[in-house]
Amino acid sequence: MSDTKTPAITCRNVWQVFGPGAETALTDALARSGDDADVAAQELREQGLIPAVQDANFDVQEGELFVIMGLSGSGKSTLIRCISHLLHATGGEIRIDGENIVEASKARLIELRRKKLGMVFQHFGLFPHMTVLDNVAYPLRVQGTKKSDRHAKAREVIELVGLKGREHHYPRELSGGQRQRVGIARSLVADCSVWFLDEPFSALDPLIRRQLQDEFLQIQEKLKTTIVFITHDINEALKLADRIAIMRDGKIVQIGTPAEIVLHPVDDYVREFSKDVAKGQHAHVASVMNTGEAMVYGADDPGLRKDMTLDAALARCMDLYEPVPVHDDSGKVVGVVNPADLAAALQVETP
Amino acid sequence: MIPHLTKGAIAALITLAVGVICLVLQPAVPWIAKWPAAWVLPATDWVGAGLTWLLEGVKPVARAFSAMMYYPMLWANIALTSTPWPLVIGAVAALGWILGGLSMAALGFLGLSFVLASGYWVESMNTLALVAVSVPLALLLGGAIGVLANEHPRIKSGVQAVLDVMQTVPTFAYLTPLLLLFGFGPVVGLIASAIYAAPPMARNVLLGLERVEPEIKEAAVMSGGTRFQQLFQVEIPSASTQIMVGVNQCLMAALSMVIIAAVIGGFDDIGWEVLLTMRKAQFGQALLAGLVVVVFAVVIDRMSATLAQDRRVTYDRRVAWGVLAVGFLVSVLFWSSLPDPAGFETLQPLADGVDRGLTQFTTANGEWLASMKNGFLFYVLLPLRIGLAQAVLPFTWGFAWTGQMSLVLFSASAVLGVIVALRGNVTLGALLGIAAIVLVTGIANLPWLFVLVGTAALGWVSGGRRLAILSVVLLSTILLSGLWERALLSLYLSGAAVFACAVLGGTIGLLSAISPLVWRVVQPICDMLQTIPLFVFLIPVLMVFQIGEFSAFLAIIAYAIVPMIRYTRHGLTETPAEMLEAATASGATEWQILRDVRAPYAAPTILLGLNQTILYAFAMLVIAALIGTTGLGQSIYLALGQADVGLGISAGAAMAILALIADRMVQGFAEERRRALGL
Numbered sequence A: 001m002s003d004t005k006t007p008a009i010t011c012r013n014v015w016q017v018f019g020p021g022a023e024t025a026l027t028d029a030l031a032r033s034g035d036d037a038d039v040a041a042q043e044l045r046e047q048g049l050i051p052a053v054q055d056a057n058f059d060v061q062e063g064e065l066f067v068i069m070g071l072s073g074s075g076k077s078t079l080i081r082c083i084s085h086l087l088h089a090t091g092g093e094i095r096i097d098g099e100n101i102v103e104a105s106k107a108r109l110i111e112l113r114r115k116k117l118g119m120v121f122q123h124f125g126l127f128p129h130m131t132v133l134d135n136v137a138y139p140l141r142v143q144g145t146k147k148s149d150r151h152a153k154a155r156e157v158i159e160l161v162g163l164k165g166r167e168h169h170y171p172r173e174l175s176g177g178q179r180q181r182v183g184i185a186r187s188l189v190a191d192c193s194v195w196f197l198d199e200p201f202s203a204l205d206p207l208i209r210r211q212l213q214d215e216f217l218q219i220q221e222k223l224k225t226t227i228v229f230i231t232h233d234i235n236e237a238l239k240l241a242d243r244i245a246i247m248r249d250g251k252i253v254q255i256g257t258p259a260e261i262v263l264h265p266v267d268d269y270v271r272e273f274s275k276d277v278a279k280g281q282h283a284h285v286a287s288v289m290n291t292g293e294a295m296v297y298g299a300d301d302p303g304l305r306k307d308m309t310l311d312a313a314l315a316r317c318m319d320l321y322e323p324v325p326v327h328d329d330s331g332k333v334v335g336v337v338n339p340a341d342l343a344a345a346l347q348v349e350t351p
Numbered sequence B: 001m002i003p004h005l006t007k008g009a010i011a012a013l014i015t016l017a018v019g020v021i022c023l024v025l026q027p028a029v030p031w032i033a034k035w036p037a038a039w040v041l042p043a044t045d046w047v048g049a050g051l052t053w054l055l056e057g058v059k060p061v062a063r064a065f066s067a068m069m070y071y072p073m074l075w076a077n078i079a080l081t082s083t084p085w086p087l088v089i090g091a092v093a094a095l096g097w098i099l100g101g102l103s104m105a106a107l108g109f110l111g112l113s114f115v116l117a118s119g120y121w122v123e124s125m126n127t128l129a130l131v132a133v134s135v136p137l138a139l140l141l142g143g144a145i146g147v148l149a150n151e152h153p154r155i156k157s158g159v160q161a162v163l164d165v166m167q168t169v170p171t172f173a174y175l176t177p178l179l180l181l182f183g184f185g186p187v188v189g190l191i192a193s194a195i196y197a198a199p200p201m202a203r204n205v206l207l208g209l210e211r212v213e214p215e216i217k218e219a220a221v222m223s224g225g226t227r228f229q230q231l232f233q234v235e236i237p238s239a240s241t242q243i244m245v246g247v248n249q250c251l252m253a254a255l256s257m258v259i260i261a262a263v264i265g266g267f268d269d270i271g272w273e274v275l276l277t278m279r280k281a282q283f284g285q286a287l288l289a290g291l292v293v294v295v296f297a298v299v300i301d302r303m304s305a306t307l308a309q310d311r312r313v314t315y316d317r318r319v320a321w322g323v324l325a326v327g328f329l330v331s332v333l334f335w336s337s338l339p340d341p342a343g344f345e346t347l348q349p350l351a352d353g354v355d356r357g358l359t360q361f362t363t364a365n366g367e368w369l370a371s372m373k374n375g376f377l378f379y380v381l382l383p384l385r386i387g388l389a390q391a392v393l394p395f396t397w398g399f400a401w402t403g404q405m406s407l408v409l410f411s412a413s414a415v416l417g418v419i420v421a422l423r424g425n426v427t428l429g430a431l432l433g434i435a436a437i438v439l440v441t442g443i444a445n446l447p448w449l450f451v452l453v454g455t456a457a458l459g460w461v462s463g464g465r466r467l468a469i470l471s472v473v474l475l476s477t478i479l480l481s482g483l484w485e486r487a488l489l490s491l492y493l494s495g496a497a498v499f500a501c502a503v504l505g506g507t508i509g510l511l512s513a514i515s516p517l518v519w520r521v522v523q524p525i526c527d528m529l530q531t532i533p534l535f536v537f538l539i540p541v542l543m544v545f546q547i548g549e550f551s552a553f554l555a556i557i558a559y560a561i562v563p564m565i566r567y568t569r570h571g572l573t574e575t576p577a578e579m580l581e582a583a584t585a586s587g588a589t590e591w592q593i594l595r596d597v598r599a600p601y602a603a604p605t606i607l608l609g610l611n612q613t614i615l616y617a618f619a620m621l622v623i624a625a626l627i628g629t630t631g632l633g634q635s636i637y638l639a640l641g642q643a644d645v646g647l648g649i650s651a652g653a654a655m656a657i658l659a660l661i662a663d664r665m666v667q668g669f670a671e672e673r674r675r676a677l678g679l
């Protein structure tokens, strides 16, 4: 990526260590190990501390939908709480639009949360004593917005998430899916530009989950915010993500596009995740085609496009053996792919 | 065969050994049993001097505060006593309607009508005025402490420890220093009740705030709220149910303390009326006044408890306005002919009837009642207190206890103990020996060394070395301050009462757990007993058994048995369904399930009940001093009469120490059980 714009979020060597005296212990451990994260983490564990996030490094571009995935207890929530500064990172640097928030003052943090950040929680975190309308309007209320204005804005967002008519219900009177819609509406009401979602759909049953995912994509389409989304469901990750970061025991083990994760897992842990995934539906032709030097291809042109899924592409060249051209949206040939490679990419790897 | 010795066995054996040594050496070295008077430090005097000096310093501030509080009290008083009574009744009924609909409105109406009919209207309003001023103070104080402790995690454990201690300091002990600070008068009752009622509020506020779901707190943070906004707009409202539980407890504690504070007199309130009639042995009248107190307690408790309900129904306000308007209209229409509320004598015949009935009852049944009371005193309480060696007299038992008898008892227990020990249960064997020693010497005469070692051993078993050391250090302060004998007397009476509560309450709790029918009868009784202010328990026992230790014993049991019943039942019924199903599927009978599944699972809960029972017993012990007990309670009461701060505070502290040690030990056992169950 040759993007010169400042990334929306930058994480550099972010650590979160739980336990007494974590900060000094981390500094010491890093000094002793010569900045080797794995050695330092091991040493911290031996001291009885919990390195819940170890040396996280990544950028999230503006408008990107960045998914963090991992098993339960792998540190996903901890990481997202560091970025949203619900937890003060033990070490490292976190920049939002270039501003280091680890060092931000209290007042500045409140300012940021009012203007820039929004968050959705796994168990909704709704205020039990407020109606849907008041819940959603709350972020405006703390800013001192006039009641009529904030209610008008809240009604807009409530309509956006499809809860019109429920404004005066209390959270306890809603179903799980409806509650999470309230949570989403509340996080959107103040027009955030960075949106954190911590397993927003995990507590819901599969049908509702799929429905909310679709609506979520529509909202994202409309708002184009930068999103950090947490899930432990690979299908959800593949469906939503521009890029995925996979965490294990506090460490980010791989960052990549859905296709990269599915087609080129770095280790068995990642491979295990994508084992049962229908890869053909998630990887695109672009990820297996050859570009550059000699674009030699045969006479047949089944009309492959680079953003076609592998399944669709394979269906078109079932009985072809020679390399075929791949076109972009304008019809220009941008690469070549050998049908045999398409099939090979779909093979379940046996290590 | 030497069986492997458990911690408990070692502790019991050491205690037994020390006990035997004390008994054997006692004739030769008397100081091993009885702490010599020469070794006593004049600690009470020091405490007295120190505190007096301190209090003198604070006095100007206190007096200023007292002067300041004078006005709100006066206003509340005037407001309540000069408002025409139909309006007051209407207002309470209207409030009842808003809080809980028809049932609460009816409760308010009937309750206050009863108060009116009793002729104690003015005294009741005086009491209510005190409560009305002290409760807001207590709520503010408690709420502020709770919030501050929540905001500053560093002071949290400290605050909690102080609240724990405050819970164990007996009510009367608060009064003496306050008396010195504020002088005689109702303001002492006011301050005492505010101080006494603040801790439950603080506890519940803290608990409620801690229990707010983390995600709710985080949502408030991410919404961009300042800390102030987070706290007051999100966290406190989310914790409202728990906080309302605190308000309810705070109200009850304040009422209870206002009634108790009547012992210092100077204020024409209902507690004073109870005390006065009780002293004059006008029991019918005392019962009537006591019932007024109970009615107040029930009305306040039930109405405020609706605030803590999870899902509150809203009732049509217009009805409340209507009720209020009726009260107003009645007041206005009959303004000149409104009867004087103090002049009502509707219930007077009842009081007289009770008196007459009581006289009849005692003349008819006096004999067997007295023989029952004396029998219990001579054959149970007295031997426990001064031991068989002194309690067995020709006059009561028909023969005198001799040294040989002690020897026989000791050898019998030794033989039995050894047999039991050889069969594998060393702890029980040693305990048999210890029991024989206690039985012969009596709790009040136990050698101090034996008590110290025994306490240390118990502390070690229940809570490890730290608790053992803490207990010994604390007990030593009592020993050094010269309050030892009184402490042992308190220990004996409360110990006997707690034991009776454990057996009786445990049985009732068990029955309630087995049969829902029994629980349906027992539950309202428990609810009632828990609502009645301490003071009122004295009236019925006094009516039947007159002044004395036996009456005190009964009053303590009546008050302290409730937690034992509740927790036992709760523990036995809360066993997880899968465990019961697993047991049933294994083919266990009902009885086997109870013994093998329910009881072990309930053990920690039952121990907590026992813990509560102990604390309740200590609280009542002090109040029972009014009807004649010896020991620390009596000292505290006497100190109050003589405004002797040193004695009052020292005796109060000694009482708190005993309660604290008992509390920690039982908690330790409960914790150990819980860990054993993996909870």
Ligand SMILES: Nc1ncnc2c1ncn2[C@@H]1O[C@H](COP(=O)(O)OP(=O)(O)OP(=O)(O)O)[C@@H](O)[C@H]1O
Binding pocket: A018, A019, A050, A052, A070, A071, A072, A073, A074, A075, A076, A077, A078, A079, A232
């Ligand atoms: N406040 C804390 N104190 C100590 N340890 C913590 C704390 N919060 C989290 N941890 C530990 O950090 C690790 C990561 O926890 P985290 O909640 O981030 O996992 P997660 O990936 O979000 O899991 P899940 O999918 O279950 O939500 C866990 O081992 C957890 O026990």
Ligand SMILES: [Mg+2]
Binding pocket: A076, A077, A078, A198, A199
């Ligand atoms: Mg999580």
